[in-house]
Amino acid sequence: MIDSGHLDRLGRPVTLRPVDDDNWRAVADVAPRDDQRRFVAALGARYLLVSTRSEVWTSLAVYADETVVGHVMWGVDDDGSHWIGGMLIDAAEQNRGVGRATVRTLAAWLGAKDGKPPVRLSYHPDNLPAAALYTSLGFHPTGAMDDEELIAEQAS
Numbered sequence: 001m002i003d004s005g006h007l008d009r010l011g012r013p014v015t016l017r018p019v020d021d022d023n024w025r026a027v028a029d030v031a032p033r034d035d036q037r038r039f040v041a042a043l044g045a046r047y048l049l050v051s052t053r054s055e056v057w058t059s060l061a062v063y064a065d066e067t068v069v070g071h072v073m074w075g076v077d078d079d080g081s082h083w084i085g086g087m088l089i090d091a092a093e094q095n096r097g098v099g100r101a102t103v104r105t106l107a108a109w110l111g112a113k114d115g116k117p118p119v120r121l122s123y124h125p126d127n128l129p130a131a132a133l134y135t136s137l138g139f140h141p142t143g144a145m146d147d148e149e150l151i152a153e154q155a156s
Contacts, residue, residue, distance in 0.1 A: 014101035026068035122149035
């Protein structure tokens, strides 16, 4: 379990835990709001499939208290940078600070690894709420793109 002590706006502790036999169905059922589907997968199941078929990504369940409320992935690129990807907070849990606590928790954990690797993520340029969130957490666009997404790196 990854626990940096961050709380959502309701005062619930937000933790990141391995996806396992007990929680994978709840993670697979996580779904965004309809207006977000052009930026993220329609269900957490897609990200779970990516992480099981890839040697790059590792899926984590996002918990608020003892309830699965989202999904996030992390991976290591060939250049040694560590990435946050596939963040999806269930529509019913949005606007409660869960996404902010998730990124803060995972970025701190990744950035503390041996060698203090750069921590990066990417987002679609039209996803203004994501851009605002990531900028507020110290991520700044590098000028590079991955597919149609801007790459941002957390300032060290």
